[in-house]
Amino acid sequence: MIEVPLSPVPGQNLQIILDDQNVTLALRQKDARMYMDVDVGTTRVISGAICNNRTNVKQFKTMPFKGGLFFVDTQGNEPPQYHGLDTRWVLVYLFEDEL
Template sequence: MSSVTVPLSATASQTLNVVLSQQLVRLDVYQRSTGLFMDVWQNSTRVVAGAICQNLNPVIHADYLGLGGDFVFVDTQGAEDPTYDGLGDRFVLTFTAAS
């Protein structure tokens, strides 16, 4: 399996377009009072909406959705769930392609 780090900024709401596993993926990452959430789009089709972002917990959880891998947030300084103010520094988002 190969992992790629997805570059995020320390902002409360952001949209990012990246090419992963040879497909265009759009990520909408946003902070709410109850945590950090993410929407995932594949070629203009929403794959996941309102997924909670937690430390070391896969975001997609479903191979049948066809993304060809999954996203995981990693706390590089402990075991906390991510918050927007640590994105790109303390909290790193990775995409691991399915084998």
């Protein structure tokens, strides 16, 4: 498991290496929901995924992205909100063998 560092801002892009994958994450808050895009290299593999508590952002096992991305609410069971990113809501990457 890897904790992905985030900032408490409503929109952000982050480049990170996850399990030998060059990954770009784009997070944006729209109204009460947070959405995520995931690129591996130059290929968009996830587009506009709704972020929920303890739910894999990767919708299908066949997607060309190894592992899974999950938000975890450390204080309850609410979907993530930008103002609590990296404190109340943390983003974790789980390797394939951890899923």
